[in-house]
Amino acid sequence: MLKRYRVGIVGCGHISRTHMHAYRTVFATDVVTAAEVVEDRRQAFSEEYRIATLYNDYREMLDNEDLDIISVCTLADSHCEITVAAAERGIHVLCEKPMALDLEEADRMIDACKQAGVKLAIDHHRRGDARYHFAQQLIADGAIGELQAIIAEGATAGVGLMETATHLYDSIRIFGGDVDWVFAHITTNGDDISSNDMVHAPSRGLVAGDNAPAYFYFKNGIYAMVHSFGDFGVELIGTKGRMVIKEGYKPRSQPHLFGIWTHDSSEWQLITTERDELITPSHFRLAYARVAQEMIDCIEEDRAHCSSGEEGRAALELIMAVYKSQRTGARVKLPLDVRVNPLK
Numbered sequence: 606m607l608k609r610y611r612v613g614i615v616g617c618g619h620i621s622r623t624h625m626h627a628y629r630t631v632f633a634t635d636v637v638t639a640a641e642v643v644e645d646r647r648q649a650f651s652e653e654y655r656i657a658t659l660y661n662d663y664r665e666m667l668d669n670e671d672l673d674i675i676s677v678c679t680l681a682d683s684h685c686e687i688t689v690a691a692a693e694r695g696i697h698v699l700c701e702k703p704m705a706l707d708l709e710e711a712d713r714m715i716d717a718c719k720q721a722g723v724k725l726a727i728d729h730h731r732r733g734d735a736r737y738h739f740a741q742q743l744i745a746d747g748a749i750g751e752l753q754a755i756i757a758e759g760a761t762a763g764v765g766l767m768e769t770a771t772h773l774y775d776s777i778r779i780f781g782g783d784v785d786w787v788f789a790h791i792t793t794n795g796d797d798i799s800s801n802d803m804v805h806a807p808s809r810g811l812v813a814g815d816n817a818p819a820y821f822y823f824k825n826g827i828y829a830m831v832h833s834f835g836d837f838g839v840e841l842i843g844t845k846g847r848m849v850i851k852e853g854y855k856p857r858s859q860p861h862l863f864g865i866w867t868h869d870s871s872e873w874q875l876i877t878t879e880r881d882e883l884i885t886p887s888h889f890r891l892a893y894a895r896v897a898q899e900m901i902d903c904i905e906e907d908r909a910h911c912s913s914g915e916e917g918r919a920a921l922e923l924i925m926a927v928y929k930s931q932r933t934g935a936r937v938k939l940p941l942d943v944r945v946n947p948l949k
Contacts, residue, residue, distance in 0.1 A: 607633060608633065608905075609633055609634070609635055610633055610634045610635070610673040610674055610901060610904075611635060611637050611670065611671060611672050611673050611674070612628055612634050612635060612636045612637065612672065612673065612674045612675065612676065613636070613637065613638045613639060613640070613666050613667070613670055613672045613674075613675045613676075614636060614638075614639040614640070614675065614676045614678055615639070615640045615641075615663045615666070615675055615676065615677050615678060615679055615687055616640070616641060616677065616678035616679035616680075616701075617639055617640075617641035617643075617646045617647055617649070617650035617659075617678070618641075618646060618678060618679075620678050620701055621639070621650065621676070621678040622653075623889075623890065623893050624676040624678055624699075624728075624893065624897070625654055626890055626893065626894070627890070627893040627894040627896065627897040628676075628897055630890075630891075630894035630897070630898075631894060631897045631898045631901060633901050634674070634897065634901065636654070636656065637656070637658070637670060637672075638656060638658045638659060638660065638666055638670045638672075639651075639656060639659050639660070639666075640659065640660040640661070640662065640663035640665075640666045641659065641660075641661070642661055644661075647659050647661070658670070663687060663690070664690060667690060667691060667694050667696060668694070672696050673696065673697060673904075674696065674697045674698070674699065674900060674904075675687075675691050675696055675697075675698055675699070676699045676700075676701075676728075677691075677698060677699070677700040677701055678701050679701070680807075680808035680809065681701075681702075681703050681704075681705060681706055681767065681808060681809055681810070682706055682808040682809070682810070683808075684700050684701070684703075684704060684705050684710070684714070685705050685706075685710035685711075685713055685714050687700075688700055688714045688717065688718070688725065689713060689714065689717040691723075692714075692717040692718045692720070692721040692723050692725075693717065693721060695721055695722075695723060696723060697723045697724045697725075697900065697904060698714075698718065698723065698724070698725050698726070699726045699728060699896070699897070699900055700714070700725065700726070700727055700728065700917070701727075701728050702727055702728055702729055702768075702771045702772065702775075702917065702920075703767045703768070703771040703809075703917075703920075703921055703924070704727045704771075704914070704917035704918060704920070704921050705921060706809070706810040706946065707810070707921075707925065707944060707945050707946045708918065708921060708922060708925060708941065708943075708944040708945070709944040709945055711914070711917070711918040711921055712918070712944065714914060715914040715915065715918065718914060724900065724903050724904055724909075724910055724913075725910070725913065725914035726896065726899070726900055726903075726910035726912050726913060726914070726917075727912050727913070727914060727916065727917025727920075728893070728896060728912065729771070729772055729775040729776075729912050729916070729917065729920065730772075730889070730892040730893050730895075730896050730912075731772060731775065731776050731779065731892065732775070732779065732896065732911050732912040732916070733891075733892040733893065733894070733895030733896040733899065733911070733912070734889075734891075734892040734895075735891065735892070735895075736850050736863045736876075737776070737779055737850065739863075739876065740780070740841065740848055740850060740863075741779070741780070743848065743865070743876075744780070744841065744843070744848075747845070748843075748845075748846065748848070748865065748867070749841065749842075749843030749844075749845050749846035749847060749848055749865065749867060750843040750844030750845030750846065751843055751844045752780060752781075752827055752841060752842070752843050753827060753842055753843060753844060754827060754828055754829065754830075754842040755777050755780060755781060755827065755828070755829035755830070755839055755840070755841055755842070756829070756830050756832075756839070756840040756842065757773050757776065757777050757829055757830070757831040757832070757838070757839045757840075758773075758831075758832045758833075758834060758835030758836060758837065758838060758839075759773055759832075759833075759834075759835055759836055759837030759838065759852075760773040760774070760817065760819075760831050760832070760833055761815075761817075761833050762791055762792075762812075762813070762814035762815050762816050762817035762833055763804075763806070763812050763813065763814055763815055764806045764809055764812050765833075766812060766814075766817055766924055766927070767806075767809050767810065767812060767924065768809070769837065770817070770831075770924060770927075771920050771921065771924060772837070772920075773831060773837065773839075774831070774920045774923040774924065775912075775916065775917075775919075775920040776839055777821060777829045777831065777839060778916070778919060778920065778923075780827075780839070780841060781821070781823040781825070781827045781829055782823055782824065782825055782827075783823065783824045783919070783939075784821050784822065784823055784824070784919075784923060784926075784939055785822050785823060785824045785938070785939060786821075786822050786936045786937060786938045786939060787819060787820070787821055787822075787923060787926040787927060787930055787936065787937045787939065788819070788820045788930050788935070788936040788937070789817060789818065789819035789820070789926070789927040789928075789930040789931055790817075790818055790819075790930075790931065791813060791814035791816070791817045791927070791928070791931040792814055792815070792816045792817075793813070793814050793815050793816075794815065795816075797931075798813045798814045798931065802814060803948055810946055811946050811948045811949060812948075813928075813948060814931075815833075816833045817833050817927060818830070818831065818832055818833060819831045819927050819930075820936075821923065836851050836852060837851070837852045838850050838851035838852055838862075845867055845868050845869075846865060846866055846867030846868055846869075846870075847865070847866050847867075848863075848864065848865045848866075848876075849862060849863070849864050849865075849873075850862070850863050851863075862875070863875065863876045863877075864876060896911075896912060899911050899912070922939065922940065922941055925941055925943075925946065925947055926939060926941055928946065928947040928948050929941065929943070929947035932947050932948070
């Protein structure tokens with residue numbers, strides 16, 4: 606008989622609904638409990654999903670419910686504490702992004718899970734997105750020749766650098782791999798940021814700026830230009846053509862785009878599947894479900910998750926490198942020699 610995995614959710618805000626859908630899509634998981642400090646949220650979650658046992662204190666939930674997996678759906682300032690507590694109790698962790706407030710916290714999370722022998726995954730859900738998987742396969746098959754460069758858009762500055770850019774930086778790593786060095790320029794209203802522009806964003810740490818263009822040079826010779834403007838997505842430039850994966854929003858007539866152009870064709874062509882999955886908003890829910898299913902697979906196969914703690918740390922390191930490049934006015938070699946936020 607196949608094992609069924611008992612799942613608990615910490616934090617009953619908006620993103621917890623997406624996790625619930627993902628676990629209900631995965632055959633082998635049962636969400637049996639949740640923890641939330643805000644009473645109204647806790648009650649609404651209980652009524653919506655008919656979960657009888659909910660907790661104010663997540664530690665009580667971890668101690669009482671014999672859980673296999675938890676989803677950490679709180680804000681980033683509590684990710685480290687909750688992940689370490691779960692690991693100490695032998696519970697696998699799927700944690701929302703950004704992974705942590707700095708690399709010091711990220712390393713604590715990774716070390717705690719390794720020591721306990723549990724899996725740690727960070728919910729950069731484009732690693733479960735069928736479009737990104739298909740694009741990787743097309744590149745491997747030579748559809749656009751050899752990948753040379755990536756143009757990425759939608760990585761806003763300020764709070765957005767932690768909330769949105771973490772996804773975009775992870776996306777460029779899906780195609781480019783490990784980054785060698787970073788050069789960035791953060792501004793506010795067109796001027797270089799100063800100490801007056803640095804703010805402690807609630808639950809997200811020290812942030813700054815409203816524009817953060819950045820240049821990433823990968824160890825394999827590919828480079829990426831990342832811009833704060835535009836719809837979230839990437840354009841992949843090869844020796845024989847280009848691919849684009851974009852996510853726009855209403856009222857655009859084509860809210861999600863996945864297309865290819867090659868030197869042999871005269872126009873861009875949309876890429877679809879038989880279920881038209883790749884260009885419809887439903888791909889987000891399917892991507893989350895694949896990340897959840899991967900959690901089960903990596904536990905049963907005793908291997909790293911495709912969006913492991915190390916992958917999540919690498920995306921966070923790029924954010925920290927952007928901050929350090931702005932502070933020093935120079936390109937920054939990886940790995941970073943500091944583990945705290947360079948804006949401090």
